[in-house]
Amino acid sequence: MAIWNRRKPKAARKYPVPLTTHQLWMVSLSAPVNRDQDASRTTLYPFTRIDEDKARRWLADQWEITSRDALVGRLDGLARSGYRAGARRRLGVEPLAWDAGLYVDISRRGFAAGMLSEAETWTALKNIVPAVVRSYASWSEYAEHYLLGRMVWRDNLRGTPDADFPAPQAVSDAHLKSLLDPANKASPWNMAPWEAISRPDHVR
Template identity: 75%
Template sequence: MGLWSIRRWTRARRKATDRPPVPPLTTHQLWMVSLSAPVSRDRGASRTTLYPFTRADDDGARRWLAEQWEITSRDGLADRLDELARSGYRARAQRLLGVSPLAWDAALYVDISRRGFAAGMITEGEAWTALKNIVPAVVSAYASWQEYADDYLLGRKVWKDGLDGTPDAPAPQTTADAHLRALLDPANRDSPWNLAPWDTISHPDRAR
């Protein structure tokens, strides 16, 4: 199985009422989930659990995947994740700017994986496998959440510029900037980046 591939993941069937109580994440798990924190701006988003919402909303996850990414099946999920892993928006950034902002694609990859879990397209174990697979590339590319945030904003700008003049206008750049400042604020006790500092992933995993 390739580094990013989910082609051999077993078929998942799950309902919202079947979801067991959510156990606390380990330090490594929280760090991996935190890779998607820049795109988790919604009021109902959870930034400290694998499940992406504070309340059960499996149908909402399915709708979002279909409307935003045209993902309606496990194969569609696999195709989209493979695309983000292999080239994503950083391929366009490389052509236009000569840089390759992995953080933007990594944040989207983790976000989509979490929503795929919520939608019942993959199991909890499969979702963690997907997140673990991105760790080596991200750790080798960045040395801090600040570096990750800076590259994320660069990737978002390339994506946003590509949408200018279309009906799908994204949130203003100032909104993304403010969200990232809050995540990086050392006084923000709710920030997952403060709960799981960058070097967390380089130390042995432990319960929180």
């Protein structure tokens, strides 16, 4: 069998309907998390190709999520307090952006793993929007708090077996700089400006 016949189908073929501006904005909350080459930052599906097994492995390995109930419980925890509770005790601020990015990322991977339906995933994303909109006024502010939350998370890993797990801070910094670059036409943050979520939705 030719090697190209073994490749997984493109996600865009299974989910061909373009996202509206509001939908892209919601998906874009996880853009800082998605640095992998096969990540999709402009679709609800988190990968460029359909890969349920990869999504399930990632949820199990990174979050110990192996069931729908575990997924829903983890999302509820991130929405209620997440890592920002510890950051508040330590720094006096609550970097909601870190928890929101993880929340959307896990929701999308839960969808890819078949633990959430498409409709349930959109509902989950909509649930986090009001708190994010109340907390920030721009993607730049969102990015700043995302990095703050990531810093606290990395510090908490020191002295543990997972201390070497995160990508270097410079990698995350460069990724966010690219997302915020006005000249980057591929950045979902440029495709769906921050203020778009507060305006009437429209098809892109």
